[in-house]
Amino acid sequence: NAKKRQIENILYQRLDNRIKQLLQNIGKTGNELGFNMFVVGGFVRDLLLSRQIDDIDIVVEGDGIEFAKTYAKKEGCRINTYKKFGTAVIIYPDNFKIDVASARLEYYKTPAALPIVEKSSIKLDLARRDFTINTLAISLNPDNFGTMIDYFGANRDLKDKTIRTIHNLSFVEDPTRIFRAIKFSNRFGFKIGKVTSNLIKNAITIDCFKNLSGLRVLSELKQIFEEENPIPAIKTMESYGLEKVLHKDLTLIPNTYQLLESVNKILSWHDLLYMDEPYPRWAVYFMAMLNRCSYKVCEQICTRLNVPLRERGILLEKRYKAEKQLNLIESSSTYTKQELYWTLINFKTEYILYMMALVKDEEIKKAISNFYTHQRGIKPYIKGRDLLKLGLKPGPVFSAIIKQVLNAKLDGQLKTRKEEIQFAAAYAEKTNLLIKS
Ligand code: ATP
Known part of the structure; x- marks a missing residue:
């Protein structure tokens, strides 16, 4: 009970009124339908770590789609449903979204007298997750609102600042979790537990990535490159030899890290000033990582990762164009302000930032930065x-x-x-x- 009160307090202190109200309404509506309702995963983890909460993931012990329909009707929301998976997304008029998944109650016939055993399916749902820190759930039904459910030692691992898998075959079952372990460890400043670290090494030794779709690796890599500072994660990846999963000839040398550091500085500068101008941040780190590779190796990496055509264009053709253009600018002593403008205006943000990270001459760097901050927005009034x-x-x-x-x-x-x-x-x-x- 004391624990329950403590979680309730955290919910009340850390969440804004809208989310609190919303969680209570979810609990009430689910309760009326006879379902057990939980908020799970990243939401609970980030709540306990006092980090910003981005997603609300709800698990329903019962029919998630029925819940979503009822709730959406009450609250005036739209829904998208995915029957095959028993999942739904509830979308508020202002585009705020709640993800809903079903964990059906499972009934087992027992051989003995008792006909049916009700198995707590939230536990099964949580057991499928990647790491202990992602297995927390909080009950939302009015009777036990705020009760925390921790089957796998998540609280202990949050306290120990440790990433641990739930079982020993986790990485063999899904090797993308190796990248996820590194992402979370980097994001939260957590260590990867000793056993978990050994499981990663073993999985890599038995070539677990052999049959894995490149697209899934790409998606995890992008997520790492989208983190505020992915460099420690890249170092950890290298310490496990994961760059060789991308290509046997890919080697990260001190120069690569220097370039990555300067990408990091440029992107921090940019993102502070231009928060509302999205660009593929991941691509700038990726370009920097590939900077020293031959065209052929880059091409093979793109093929291995099933990089979609448009993004292949970024990492191959356009990146080379940007590098070549920068060489021309750096080797010419007569580049005028106008010439620089007409050259750079053809490059999108990601390439400009990449060039700024690559450029050696401070004057040219200033000129490119001046182009970006002052000139690129200049449009003639005349039509x-x-x-x-x-x-x-x-x-x-x-x-x-x-x-x-x-x-x-x-x-x-x-x-x-x-x-x-x-x-x-x-x-x-x-x-x-x-x-x-
Ligand atoms: P983020 O803040 O990066 O979105 P998240 O924990 O919300 O972190 P998601 O990638 O959105 O992560 O995944 C949602 C949940 O699904 C996670 O809490 C995680 O437990 C689970 N999950 C995602 N990918 C896997 C996987 N490959 N194996 C097992 N569970 C996974």
């Missing part, structure tokens, strides 16, 4: 229709004039729309482009 009004005939000349306007703007010569029109007219006159006259 095609202004040029029509000037009596110009539409055609390639339009973009040539707009380019000139932009160049003058980058130079700080033009401030207003009127100035731009005057400039365009003068330029057209000078170059004899007017149809009328």
Whole structure:
């Protein structure tokens, strides 16, 4: 009871009112349907670690879809259901989402007198999870709201700051968990338990990745690269020899780590200033990791990981283009501000940041950063229709004039729309482009 009160207190102290209310409503609605309701996994883990909570995962001992339908109706939400898996997503009008899964109550005929045994299926549901720290559940039904369920020693491992699997075949059963262990250990600053660490080594020794779909490894790798600072995780991966799972010739040398460190600095700078401008953060780390590889090795890594075509373009063709372009800029002493603009404007954020991490010359780095912060957003006020009004005939000349306007703007010569029109007219006159006259 004291424990229950303690968890209830944590729920009350750490959660905002909306989530608290929502959990209570979930418990009530489920209870009315005769289901046991739990909030599970990452939610409980992050709650106890006082970390920001992103997802709400609900497990229903009963029919999750029936619950989701009833709840959504009451609360005015939409739902997506996945019959085959007994799962649903409840979506609030403001797009806030709750994931619901079913853990059906299982009934077993016993040979003896008692006909049916009800097995606690939340336990089975939790037993399928990757690590002990992800196996916590909190009851939500009104009678036991706030009771914490810990079958696998999760509280002990959270206290010990340790990542442990639930059973010894865990990594053989699903080798992607090796990457997940490293991700969680890096994110929380936890160690990987000794037995668990040995299980990882054994799984790698028996070549557990041989039959694993590349796409699943890619997905876990991306998640690691999306962490705030993935470098310690990359080091841990290397300590287990996991880079060889990607390619036998992939080697991470001190230079690679230096580049990764500078990627990390650049991305922190960027993300602080441009929080609302998403870009594939993972790709910048990945490009840096592949920086020293030959094209052929990179290609084979992409094939091994089933990298989808578009992302293959990032890691192969476009990355090489960015590197080549940077070489040109660094080896030329006559690059003007405008030339730099017209070069860089063709590259998306991820490549610009990659170039900034790669560049050696501080002046060029400053120029690229200036392009990113000041110039890339500059757009001329003037449009095609202004040029029509000037009596110009539409055609390639339009973009040539707009380019000139932009160049003058980058130079700080033009401030207003009127100035731009005057400039365009003068330029057209000078170059004899007017149809009328
Ligand atoms: P994150 O904050 O990274 O989203 P999470 O714990 O919510 O962390 P998810 O990847 O969203 O992780 O997975 C949700 C739950 O599903 C986890 O709590 C985990 O226990 C379980 N899970 C995910 N992948 C696996 C796996 N490969 N094997 C076993 N359980 C898994």
